[in-house]
Amino acid sequence: MFRATTFGESHGGAVGVVVDGCPAGLELSEADVQKELDRRRPGQAEVTTARAEEDRVEILSGVFEGRTLGTPIAMVVWNKDADPSKYEAIRNTPRPSHADFTYQEKFGRRDWRGGGRASGRETVGRVAAGAVAKRLLSTRGIEVLGHTVEVHGVRVERDRIDIDGIRRAWQDEVRCADPEAAGRMKEEILRFKKEGDSVGGIVEVVALGVPPGLGEPVFDKLDADLAGAVMSVGAVKGVEIGAGFGVAGRLGSENNDPFIIKDGEIRTATNNSGGIQGGISNGMPIVLRAAVKPTPSILKPQGSVDLERMEETEIRIEGRHDPCIVPRIVPVLEAMVALVLADHALRGGFIGPARL
Numbered sequence: 133m134f135r136a137t138t139f140g141e142s143h144g145g146a147v148g149v150v151v152d153g154c155p156a157g158l159e160l161s162e163a164d165v166q167k168e169l170d171r172r173r174p175g176q177a178e179v180t181t182a183r184a185e186e187d188r189v190e191i192l193s194g195v196f197e198g199r200t201l202g203t204p205i206a207m208v209v210w211n212k213d214a215d216p217s218k219y220e221a222i223r224n225t226p227r228p229s230h231a232d233f234t235y236q237e238k239f240g241r242r243d244w245r246g247g248g249r250a251s252g253r254e255t256v257g258r259v260a261a262g263a264v265a266k267r268l269l270s271t272r273g274i275e276v277l278g279h280t281v282e283v284h285g286v287r288v289e290r291d292r293i294d295i296d297g298i299r300r301a302w303q304d305e306v307r308c309a310d311p312e313a314a315g316r317m318k319e320e321i322l323r324f325k326k327e328g329d330s331v332g333g334i335v336e337v338v339a340l341g342v343p344p345g346l347g348e349p350v351f352d353k354l355d356a357d358l359a360g361a362v363m364s365v366g367a368v369k370g371v372e373i374g375a376g377f378g379v380a381g382r383l384g385s386e387n388n389d390p391f392i393i394k395d396g397e398i399r400t401a402t403n404n405s406g407g408i409q410g411g412i413s414n415g416m417p418i419v420l421r422a423a424v425k426p427t428p429s430i431l432k433p434q435g436s437v438d439l440e441r442m443e444e445t446e447i448r449i450e451g452r453h454d455p456c457i458v459p460r461i462v463p464v465l466e467a468m469v470a471l472v473l474a475d476h477a478l479r480g481g482f483i484g485p486a487r488l
């Protein structure tokens with residue numbers, strides 16, 4: 133019921149999104165959306181790409197006198213800092229583990245400038261839509277928070293982070309709530325950046341205040357939709373909910389979440405389920421983690437194939453790339469979680485559908 137359709141290529145005219153299904157009456161301004169886009173924007177820190185996009189959003193429709201109309205909300209960000217020259221040399225030699233080869237095979241042609249539609253820049257539209265979803269959810273006291281928990285083997289210490297720390301994590305360059313781990317993560321990123329290489333990591337997203345009852349019982353389970361949405365983001369190669377892959381080695385008595393009564397509400401003593409049981413939210417925080425691969429575009433020489441000559445060759449990638457995608461993907465994953473929760477909140481009758 134809450135739909136986001138993104139459009140645009142990295143070095144085309146613009147990127148953006150059309151959001152359908154947002155109820156009327158929600159207060160929404162360009163500043164609300166801009167705030168989220170600023171958290172995704174490149175060129176803000178040593179640990180991200182040097183591409184210096186201003187990323188100014190324009191809301192073209194669906195908002196009147198500061199509130200949504202219940203009609204499609206179209207938002208656009210014009211591409212201003214595009215520089216395709218660095219991609220010319222590798223247009224016929226697909227970058228290993230990027231989407232160049234698969235797009236070429238599927239469509240027979242592609243916009244090779246800066247990754248085209250498979251660029252991280254496509255996520256501008258997701259973040260803009262996520263800003264609308266977040267505002268919608270906030271009317272019901274739901275908050276979605278993302279933070280970095282691991283970069284190339286450097287992990288946060290759980291007893292050094294709490295919810296307030298996670299709320300402030302976006303102020304840190306690597307979006308990490310544990311200042312000690314954050315420093316080591318940054319060192320790790322810069323060390324491999326200097327070597328012309330890249331690193332990956334893990335991002336956690338927590339949704340607070342989600343009432344019991346969001347999610348459909350069979351095919352549209354909340355965990356299934358969340359996993360699908362998060363997996364749809366480039367560079368995400370694994371998703372886990374709650375204890376995730378950790379459940380495999382546990383006993384039932386270790387993994388089950390006993391029910392308790394807290395402040396008059398039924399809750400669970402532990403949250404290995406990550407707030408979802410049987411595909412439906414149970415009132416506990418929703419906890420999800422995504423494994424983000426190291427940036428595929430690295431400066432080191434790599435083996436590829438010249439598609440025109442059908443010859444193996446070696447390529448050197450230029451252009452501006454993130455040495456680690458993790459810090460920039462945090463707001464994107466928050467957006468994806470917010471979009472799914474907004475959709476299920478509408479479907480479950482917790483919000484709308486026509487007006488707030």
Ligand SMILES: Cc1cc2nc3c(=O)[nH]c(=O)nc-3n(C[C@H](O)[C@H](O)[C@H](O)COP(=O)(O)O)c2cc1C
Pocket residue numbers: 181229230231247250251252253255365366367368425427428429430452453454457460461464
């Ligand atoms: C926010 C964001 C920024 C990204 N930045 C880069 C980048 O600078 N260079 C690059 O090669 N890939 C980057 N990527 C990753 C590619 O988009 C992704 O690896 C590619 O589309 C292939 O998809 P896959 O990794 O899911 O298979 C970025 C992804 C995201 C979400």
